[in-house]
Amino acid sequence: MRAVYILPGLILAGALVLSSVFIVDEREKVLVLQFGQVKQVIDQPGLGFKIPLIQEVLRYEDxxxxxxxxxxxxxxxxxxxxxxxxxxxxxxxxxEVFRRAVGAGGVEAAKSNLDKIISAEIREVLGGVPSQKVLSEDRTTLMNTIRD
Incomplete structure (x- = not known):
């Protein structure tokens, strides 16, 4: 009778342990969120731990x-x-600053925001000069103005 309860208990305990451990790759950074709030930032590779069902792990490229x-x-x-x-x-x-800036949208929201900023800056800088200047050797100066 006890064996009937031991095996499912061991399986449940093993699943609980496995769901509380995660691996941080060397090419990524990790945010651990608890109820939507940043609880921990991990930027070193290795093992990480979380509370199953309460904490969530978000991975971002480094x-x-x-x-x-x-x-x-x-x-x-x-x-x-x-x-x-x-x-x-x-x-x-x-x-943490990235998460506050883009919210739950993550990398896709950041790409969208950056695309809008870059497009507006290109239109502003190139719209204020003649086309000959865009096609001449001054192009490097214009690129630096857009970048800055």
Missing amino acids: RILGLPTQPLEVTPLDDRRLVVDAFARWRIVDL
């Missing part, structure tokens, strides 16, 4: 991420139409 943007149609001062391709490289430095 590497530099690429963000290709859609081609933009820009009209410089001389009313020519230019199609501009752009890309950005970005990285999550502080997970």
